Amino acid sequence: MNVPGYNRTMRWCFFWAPLMVLLSAGVYAEKTPDLLPCPPGASDAQCNPSSHDLKEAKAAFSRGLKIQPKTPDQAFQEFEHAAQLAPRNVEYITARELSRQQLVSKYIQRGNQELEAGKQVEALADFRSAMSLDPSNQFAQQRLLEVVGDSAPKTSAPARVVEESSELRLSPNQNHASFHFRGDSRELLTSIAKAYGVSAQIEDSVTSRRVSFDIDDIDFYKAMLVAGQVTKTFWTPLGDKQILIAGDTTENRRQYERMAMRTFFIPGIDTPTGLNDVMNMLRNLLEISNAAA
Numbered sequence: 001m002n003v004p005g006y007n008r009t010m011r012w013c014f015f016w017a018p019l020m021v022l023l024s025a026g027v028y029a030e031k032t033p034d035l036l037p038c039p040p041g042a043s044d045a046q047c048n049p050s051s052h053d054l055k056e057a058k059a060a061f062s063r064g065l066k067i068q069p070k071t072p073d074q075a076f077q078e079f080e081h082a083a084q085l086a087p088r089n090v091e092y093i094t095a096r097e098l099s100r101q102q103l104v105s106k107y108i109q110r111g112n113q114e115l116e117a118g119k120q121v122e123a124l125a126d127f128r129s130a131m132s133l134d135p136s137n138q139f140a141q142q143r144l145l146e147v148v149g150d151s152a153p154k155t156s157a158p159a160r161v162v163e164e165s166s167e168l169r170l171s172p173n174q175n176h177a178s179f180h181f182r183g184d185s186r187e188l189l190t191s192i193a194k195a196y197g198v199s200a201q202i203e204d205s206v207t208s209r210r211v212s213f214d215i216d217d218i219d220f221y222k223a224m225l226v227a228g229q230v231t232k233t234f235w236t237p238l239g240d241k242q243i244l245i246a247g248d249t250t251e252n253r254r255q256y257e258r259m260a261m262r263t264f265f266i267p268g269i270d271t272p273t274g275l276n277d278v279m280n281m282l283r284n285l286l287e288i289s290n291a292a293a
Contacts, residue, residue, distance in 0.1 A: 036088045064078030104130045170237040174219070188211055
């Protein structure tokens, strides 16, 4: 099978490998990290991370370097976490993007092999994974369309939205706050929310335990992100000034994470088989968890 663009995609592996070796060898360990300019409109917390964030980012970066050869997927998550905590650090951003392209290349290569073997469902999943990491990757887009193209049902006109639900959005106060807390984890979460004018409803799955929490001059979203890591929780909006906090489990995320709903009208699909084909295509292509015809 002729796979256009495949060699160009694979060249990423040869490009990033020596750079990752340099990073893992600690070439830059003894010098002050190179920093990108602070982007316009960014908050002071983003431009000048706290010492706590810098320490956590360095630890995440080190973990990523150690596990990258065997578990590149997990390494990417570590690099991404480091870059989120220190978004101006050139090393962290470089490692994240090189790791991202390595994964994209891996998914595309495996998808091509599965497509040649007639495993369309598996190939679709891998091309979709590549797209989720790099939505602008034209080669992954092309391969994805090739997989779906032949099986996609023909319609007499484009689908149109006939109904959709609005998405709940939280509006915390825009102030920054500092926290030096020793005490119960549930009390910590309530205190953080209150500091930004938000009321928190704590779900029963949140474990009550003693925690220490020290962080300075951060906004609501960074505070809740770090607190969630400490308490193993996540939050979801209930209104513009109210949130629900629950234990971070797969079941809780499935139950509480907010979803938007849209109703589409697809002309020309008027048989059960046609509807079933459309639903299967949407589930596979867009990873829709709940869909009904």
